[in-house]
Amino acid sequence: MGAVKNKRMPRAVREQQMLDAAVRTFGQRGYRSASMDEIADLAGVSKPLVYLYLNSKEDLFTACIRREAVALTAAVRAGVGPGLTADRQLWEGLRAFFTHTAQNPDGWSVLHRQARTHGEPFAAEVAAMREELVAFVTELILVAAREAHRDPSLPEHEVAGLAEALVGAAESLAAWANATPGVSAKQAAATLMNFAWAGLGGLMENRPWSPPPPLDSHG
Missing domain, CATH: 1.10.10.60 (Homeodomain-like)
Structure with missing residues (x-):
């Protein structure tokens, strides 16, 4: 049958x-x-x-990477509804990310562990997905920061590094959460939200942290 x-x-x-x-x-x-x-x-x-x-094991693996990457980025984009405040947009995006990776642990393993450790072209496929996520997060932060500062010319590079750091932290935290019993997607998202928004909140209020002056070499 x-x-x-x-x-x-x-x-x-x-x-x-x-x-x-x-x-x-x-x-x-x-x-x-x-x-x-x-x-x-x-x-x-x-x-x-x-x-x-x-066709081949290599093509099959590439097809898996592409499918899982599309599903993850679509889940994150779908989680961020229009018209939300900056903190709510970030929260919903993070929650969508951690929910998807928790519900699809094998797909996340393919993207986060397997594809990155077996050379090209697999690593390039994941890099493309990551660039899309970073660009999406950059735009979220940039729009919010420009509105908060009332400065439509605020340059993208001011927040691009924050988006890169945030995506990297989310990737590492998702791997940890999936390997740690009892950690829910909501808890993982809240952990990163608390960590990130302390800094992003300062940016939105135009009070970013600045490095202190160098110590006197004689003092």
Whole structure:
């Protein structure tokens, strides 16, 4: 019966079934240890069919990275509704990020661990996703900062580094939260929100921290 169902399954649905199996296998076993036999068996199809649809293990892994990257960025963008205050936008974006990575731990493992450690072109795929997230966060902070300062010409580089740091912190915290029992997505988001908004709140109120003058070398 299973074989008959597979034959009647639309190609797009069957391909997603293969990608589901591949993400689970790559995420849990790692790229090197995962086998095409194992992926095909988990997907309920033959190994030749996997190769027919997705060409090679490398192409299959790349397809997994792209699918998971699109899903993550879409989740973050969908979480940030229009018309929200700056802190609420950041909060909703962080909560969407941590909720998605918690609900899709294998996909997050593929993006955060596997793709980055097996060279090009895999690392480049993840870098592209990360650049999109950083650009999105930069725009969120920039719009809020320009409104708070009443300065539409506030340069992007003033906040770009903050966005880069925030995305990096979110990535590390998501990996920690997924590996730490009892830490919810909401708790992880609140942790980073409390850490980040102390600094961003000062920026919005035009009172950024400045480095102190150098100590007198003789004193």
